[in-house]
Amino acid sequence: MSRGRPRDPARQQASKQALRLAAQQLLEQKPYRSISIRELAQQAGTQSAMVSYYFGSKEGLFLDLLQHSGEQRQQRLQQLGLRIQAQPDQAIGLLVDNLVELMASEPWLVRLLQDEVLSQQSALRNGFMQAIPDRLKQGLLALFQQLIRQGVLRADLNPGYMVASLMSLVVFPLLAEPVMSQVLNIDRNTIVSDEWKHHLTLVLTQGLAPGGETA
Template sequence: MSRGRPQNPEKQAQMTAALLDAAERLLDKKSYKSITIRELAAEAGTQSAMISYYFGNKEGLFLALLDRTGDMRQRRLQQVAVLLETQPDRVLAMLVETVSDIMTEEPWLIHLVKDEVLASEGRLREHFVKTFPVRIGHALLTMFSVLQQKGILRADMNPHFATASMVSLMAFPMIAEPLIQGVLGVDRQVLRSDAWKQHLTLLLTQGLGQQTPGEGKI
């Protein structure tokens, strides 16, 4: 890869992608605060000046990284939303599979959440809230509301509570992995497994799904 400033749009797109990819890889190994501009540039195979040229500074690079992954997650959730009209009974299972895959594919984001979003205030935290909880929470809330209207989910379910519950079920094991791995043996490999996805799907369908007559009676 050339270490100078690319001139054509295709090369520029490749350079920005390389810098964003480098930020992902480094964040999977180190904290945001400990990553330097020089490390980012070396990881991307370019010069430090390219970060200033394309993103303004290190923070700008990571804000752009949040935008990229937020857009990707939104597209994947939209693919699930298509099933609302054709196969609504599959939506919960597909939501679990999609969100589980997204979270385990991007451990760097969990590191950023623990180090920056939960621990301190700032532009990264503010941007994260707008990019993920707001956009993705709205998408989940909409899907739950539609499923309730279609009779897939129980009528007494609160869609807002259901959204919060699903996010908690999916995100907490990733954030608390160092704790539950040692105590319960639930590590990232388990969180990627079909068995874990089936477990979460069962919890959601049993808790949120429409009950059949006599179900739940002792």
């Protein structure tokens, strides 16, 4: 990649995407606050000035990355909604499987959640709230309300609470993986396994009480 400022719009988009990818890769290795603009540029194969030129600052780059990720998640959730409409009897299993895969596919986001979003108030925290949870909430809430109308989900439960329960079961293990791996011997490989997804699906559909066992 040329280290100068690209003039062609396609090359500009490629340069911006290279910086987004560099931000993801570096965030998987170290905390956000330890990443420098110089490292970002080196990782992307461009000049440090390109970070400011495209995003205004390092913070701007990561806010853009969150927005970009949120848009992709929204698209995938819409596609998932279409699949569930075609297979409503498989709704919970499809939700669990796809949401686990979605969260696990972006370890950089888990790192950012642990370091910046949950621990302190910051621009990145505000950007995260707008880009990802709010979109997921709206998409899942609409999907759950539809499934309630179809009789797939119980009508006596609060749809908002359903969203919170589902997201807590899917997201918390990834955030708490360093502790869970030591205390419960549940590591990342377990959290993304088919066995774990099956467990979550059974918990959501049948609960923990006796009488819900399958043959």
